[in-house]
Amino acid sequence: MHDLIDFFHTNATLVAADPVAFATIAILFGSGGFWVGRYFLTERIANLESRIVRRDDEIEDLKSSRSAKKLEPPMVPIIGTTAIGGNDRPIPPGSSPGRRIPSNQSGLPHRQTV
Numbered sequence: 001m002h003d004l005i006d007f008f009h010t011n012a013t014l015v016a017a018d019p020v021a022f023a024t025i026a027i028l029f030g031s032g033g034f035w036v037g038r039y040f041l042t043e044r045i046a047n048l049e050s051r052i053v054r055r056d057d058e059i060e061d062l063k064s065s066r067s068a069k070k071l072e073p074p075m076v077p078i079i080g081t082t083a084i085g086g087n088d089r090p091i092p093p094g095s096s097p098g099r100r101i102p103s104n105q106s107g108l109p110h111r112q113t114v
Contacts, residue, residue: 015022
């Protein structure tokens with residue numbers, strides 16, 4: 001900004017001699033820069049607007065598919081099914097399924113170490 005002030009200070013005699021020409025040139029260059037900048041940014045703005053519209057469409061599709069999935073009954077019957085967790089152990093032959101195996105006994109014969 002300081003350089004611009006120095007430029008006007010050194011060329012003040014030219015601006016004072018013909019202010020109409022200076023104002024005309026300033027308006028032409030200023031408006032020309034504005035229109036060139038607007039032309040190049042119009043493509044970028046249009047691109048961003050199309051991305052927003054596409055994302056809005058994707059969000060609507062996901063919401064509609066989510067609501068459609070909630071209305072459908074499950075394909076696998078839920079009554080009578082059980083989940084097998086990580087803590088379940090296989091039931092050894094000859095034992096009852098309701099009885100839990102203690103953690104120190106696995107149902108297999110123990111090896112004796114010598």
